[in-house]
Amino acid sequence: MLLIIKIKNVSSIKNNNMTKEDILQQVNEVFIDVLDNEDININNETTAEDIEEWDSLSHIQLVVAIEKHFKVRFTSSEIQSWKNVGEMVDCIQVKAA
Amino acid sequence: MKQGDIFEIPFTVSEDIYEGFIALFKDENPLHTDEQFAVSNGFKGRVMHGNILNGFLSYFIGECLPIKNVIIHSQEIQFKNAVFINDQLQFKATIEGVYESVNAVEFKFEFRNAQAKIAAKGKIQIGILK
Numbered sequence: 699m700l701l702i703i704k705i706k707n708v709s710s711i712k713n714n715n716m717t718k719e720d721i722l723q724q725v726n727e728v729f730i731d732v733l734d735n736e737d738i739n740i741n742n743e744t745t746a747e748d749i750e751e752w753d754s755l756s757h758i759q760l761v762v763a764i765e766k767h768f769k770v771r772f773t774s775s776e777i778q779s780w781k782n783v784g785e786m787v788d789c790i791q792v793k794a795a
Numbered sequence: 796m797k798q799g800d801i802f803e804i805p806f807t808v809s810e811d812i813y814e815g816f817i818a819l820f821k822d823e824n825p826l827h828t829d830e831q832f833a834v835s836n837g838f839k840g841r842v843m844h845g846n847i848l849n850g851f852l853s854y855f856i857g858e859c860l861p862i863k864n865v866i867i868h869s870q871e872i873q874f875k876n877a878v879f880i881n882d883q884l885q886f887k888a889t890i891e892g893v894y895e896s897v898n899a900v901e902f903k904f905e906f907r908n909a910q911a912k913i914a915a916k917g918k919i920q921i922g923i924l925k
Contacts (some may be wrong), residue, residue, distance in 0.1 A: 708920060758897040758922060767896055772896040 716794060718742075721768075728763045732756065737773045742784025768794050796900055797860065797890050804849045804859060806906070808828075808843050808882050810864045816847050843878040848906055851886060856921055864924040868899065872917035876908060883909050891918070898923040 714756075722742065729738045733751040746752040752760070762784075765771055770793040780786045817823055825832035826842050833841050849872065856867055878884065886903040900923065905916040 755868060758899055759899045759920075762892070762899055762901065762920065766892065771894075773842070774896050774898075777896050779864045 706716050716791065718734070718784075718791060721790050721794075724767065725764060725783065725787060725790070727766050729760065732763045741784050742782060742787065744783040745781070751793050764790070770794055796890055796893065798890050798893055802855065802886075802888045804851075804855060806884045806886055808847055808878055808880060808884065812847060812850070813843060813880055815848070816844055820844075820846075838877055838879075839907060840879050843880060843882070845872070845874045845878075845915065848872065848874075848878070848884075851884075851906070852904070852919060855886065855888060856919065862923065865921045866924060868920045869883045869920050870917060870919040872915050874895060874915045875913045878906075878908065878914050882914075884914055888919075898925070 722740065724766075726740050729740055729749070729752075730736055733749065733756055734747075735751055738749060746757065756770065761772065761777060768790050770790060772789065772793075776789055780789070817828070822844060827833075827844055828837075828841060830841055833839075849870070851862040852870065852872075853867075856865055857863075884906045885903065886906050888902045890900060891903050892901045894900070899920055901918060901920045903916070903918050908914045909925065
């Protein structure tokens with residue numbers, strides 16, 4: 699729990715040195731928070747098919763939360779191009795750099 | 796609509812609204828309907844249902860924005876000070892964020908009473924339908 703709190707405290711700060719693993723870990727925390735499911739453990743291959751709570755409405759909540767968390771803005775075409783979480787992480791890494 | 800835009804609307808918790816709320820939702824808890832009960836619990840009179848303010852929020856989103864093709868995604872509200880019959884409330888909503896990627900807009904809002912104290916505050920996120 700302490701680790702989670704620490705991540706939440708520092709993770710909203712834009713960090714040019716974030717690795718994909720860092721981003722994935724923070725995205726996982728956003729998913730846990732938004733979808734209210736402590737058991738979520740995403741990886742690069744995860745898609746909406748793999749998470750029951752990830753529906754069309756929660757997808758909007760996830761995108762908004764991720765944009766706020768990483769202080770980035772996506773375009774609708776970028777979002778539509780993502781095939782899995784890994785591609786979202788790649789996009790975050792580029793935008794947060 | 797853009798970040799920083801502000802919307803302000805005066806609302807009054809009228810007798811009609813109060814009675815209509817009870818007629819529709821049947822919440823006749825004595826805190827809302829029994830003056831003596833409310834006073835004995837430390838209030839100056841019957842406490843209005845907090846969810847009447849959610850009705851005002853619904854009106855704001857549905858009727859007061861420059862576009863009509865909107866839907867509420869989520870909202871959270873904290874009740875800070877009790878509201879009483881015929882209280883005049885000043886509602887203020889500020890756009891905190893516009894998320895064009897998913898056609899969503901997030902507002903923060905507050906209701907202030909005649910003494911300028913916050914009766915309730917919160918956040919509401921809407922989607923803009925295509």
